[in-house]
Amino acid sequence: MNIYPLKEKDKTSWEKLWQEYLTFYQTSISEKVSENTWKNILKGEQVKGFGAFVNDKLVAFVHIVIHPNTWNDTDCIYIEDLFVTANARGTGLGRALIEYIYDFASHNNCNRVYWITDEDNYQARQLYDKLARKMALVQYRYDIK
């Protein structure tokens, strides 16, 4: 298994995995938005995407958003998306991708890696509890219509 930044040539396989991921969350996203997200990943500025490849086949991805914050003079990394295709689960890919981001953060002088997950995403949380600190925080959201 190898982890690389996603590149132009990965577009088709990424799109397939991205749809699987959205289906997992019982949601869908317009093609326009997906196109824009892919463009942002290729640009690789604030948004970055990395893929896990087994026998050159993309089987998992992670997307991060890098942003400044007011309590530090270095950036934070928000893991917005993490997905392992169904038949590659249980092989340590989720953990490998998160640890890859930890290394990336460390080499790029970032101060923190963080993510959120549904309170009842029990399977994922079993892993997350081993890799990071669970915070006693509540998130509030207001969507602009």
Place this chain on the structure above:
Amino acid sequence: MNIYPLKEKDKTSWEKLWQEYLTFYQTSISEKVSENTWKNILKGEQVKGFGAFVNDKLVAFVHIVIHPNTWNDTDCIYIEDLFVTANARGTGLGRALIEYIYDFASHNNCNRVYWITDEDNYQARQLYDKLARKMALVQYRYDIK
């Protein structure tokens, strides 16, 4: 009461309020980082700061971080800091600042405003429950040493 973007001339009063805020959270931040945060606020790109002024005196502030995300082709707004000086509390300033950010988000084509707070920050949550959706999410953090 008026709300304006923070400007060069507000530096001294902002610094005082910023220290009160950090004291409230029983933390401290190096002068270097505070200087950098102030510089980012003045630059006003990804980080922005707004102040609430009563009789031309700064009595409250809000700092936001604007960042892209992968589920939308517009930006999100993260309210990282919100503070009302002790003797101006209970006068609606917190609510006014949050609603100001809602308007800002709407006029700047952002898709969401969100923030986090300590699970036991009961006084603030009483207000937040009225203004936004409380999410059943857990945040995980890994700090880079």
Place this chain on the structure above:
Amino acid sequence: MNIYPLKEKDKTSWEKLWQEYLTFYQTSISEKVSENTWKNILKGEQVKGFGAFVNDKLVAFVHIVIHPNTWNDTDCIYIEDLFVTANARGTGLGRALIEYIYDFASHNNCNRVYWITDEDNYQARQLYDKLARKMALVQYRYDIK
């Protein structure tokens, strides 16, 4: 202020307070059930009720349920109801009643006092955080129709 076990003579004032309490929780309970609860309080076996009196007037109450448990050979005390009438709040009655139950538990060889509250009952939780340990537990319920 004095705290005493509720007695026959307190019925009318208890009923009034009990209705205020149910109104606070935006609920109502049939007269039959209220009558039965009052009878159980007077019997004072598994259910007990105590009142806080200021100038001989009942202004607050606490109801407990005493029950065995499998991890100890002594009983637990569940505080099912705690209520302070609106204009007597902020005078320490809630705390006094809880501490009264702690003493009662100690003198009656009980091993624990516990209670539950709504996650967003912020005002009460401010007090509870000072008096007891907040547990990282989830309660599941199935109501028999």
Place this chain on the structure above:
Amino acid sequence: MNIYPLKEKDKTSWEKLWQEYLTFYQTSISEKVSENTWKNILKGEQVKGFGAFVNDKLVAFVHIVIHPNTWNDTDCIYIEDLFVTANARGTGLGRALIEYIYDFASHNNCNRVYWITDEDNYQARQLYDKLARKMALVQYRYDIK
């Protein structure tokens, strides 16, 4: 698989399972307390115990505590302990025992079955989410020394 009330003859196999259960929770309980709990189960008044038997072998148990409450004139059932031996898991025994208690509650005119579990007991919660309502409640505890 059959579910029966625990009886005198089950003592040795119950004791073995009870120890496994306590080990799972990384705790231990004095023999005196375990003896008392067993006695209460046999008495079958407020505490009751039921076992799931496969080929006449005890492989799972559930202990309940029946207690009055002030909002109803019928009793509640608290499921204090539920345990399935390691190699019998994933066969529906946990669900079967809970549903057995639902039936028991219904036939004995109880108004509710409830239980608590650790926030991070993810495996169990996956089942519980299907069988009962998760409450937005916080439990507070004060242990008498």
